[in-house]
Amino acid sequence: MRLEETLLQTAKELGFDNYQVIDTAALHFDERFRMYCETNYCGNYDNNYSCPPACGEAKELGDKARAFERALVLQTITPVKDITNDSETKEIKRRHNQMTWSLIESVAGEVGEYLPAMAGPCQICSPCAKELGKDCPFPQKRASCLSAFCVKVDALAEYCKIPYYCEGEVAFFSILFFQQK
Ligand code: SF4
Known part of the structure; x- marks a missing residue:
């Protein structure tokens, strides 16, 4: 196969x-998104090695992603009782990211280099x-989020013809940039 x-x-x-597998060139990156990280609404700014500023400049992450020609876009859509309840959505996000890591573990032997961008x-x-x-005990296992990469997720959803906003549900995205072995 x-x-x-x-x-x-x-x-x-x-x-x-x-x-879906897409050309990485189809993604839109907007480095101005870093200002949202800097507002620290999520509380992770300067508190997590995978987040800014420790993860590197927006251009640096964008360049790393653009070095891969192809990207696997992954999405889960999960019913949510209260979308404003952080602990509920955080758990759903954790599950999405665990699924992404399971995929990576399953295919790691078949892909060459890869770079995950998480939810x-x-x-x-x-x-x-x-x-x-x-110090981070697992530097090889840490992955930054799509926001840190400054990926325009709404444009990605539109390009892939998949939902971005779902009433009563929460949609999470991750991307695996990869190359052939
Ligand atoms: S592996 Fe642990 S220390 Fe490293 S970035 Fe992730 S949460 Fe932080």
């Missing part, structure tokens, strides 16, 4: 609601070692 077929088949088996910051440790002033 071709690599891209394997990626799509694995995404299907893992239960993603939408999955939120790295959640491996709680709290992140950055908050404690310690």
Whole structure:
């Protein structure tokens, strides 16, 4: 099976609601999005190694992503009781990211280099070692979120013809940039 077929088949088996392989060139990056990170609404700014400023400049992350020609877009759509309830949406996001890591573990032997962009910051440790002033124990496992990459997710949804906003549900996205072995 071709690599891209394997990626799509694995995404299907893992239960993603939408999955597509696109050209990375189809993505829009807007470095001005960093100002939203800086407002620190999510509380992760300067508190998580996968977030700004520790993750690197927007251009740096964008350049890393653009170095890959192809990207697997992954989406889950999950019913939510209260979209304003952070603990509820955080748990759904954690599940989405765990599914993304499961996919990566399943296909790691078949892809060459890869770079994940997740639905939120790295959640491996709680709290992140950055908050404690310690070194990250899992630098190879940490991944930044689509916001840190400054990906325009609404434009991505439109390009892929998949939902961006869903009434009564929450849609999370992640991207696996990859290259052939
Ligand atoms: S692995 Fe732990 S310390 Fe490293 S970025 Fe993730 S949460 Fe922070």
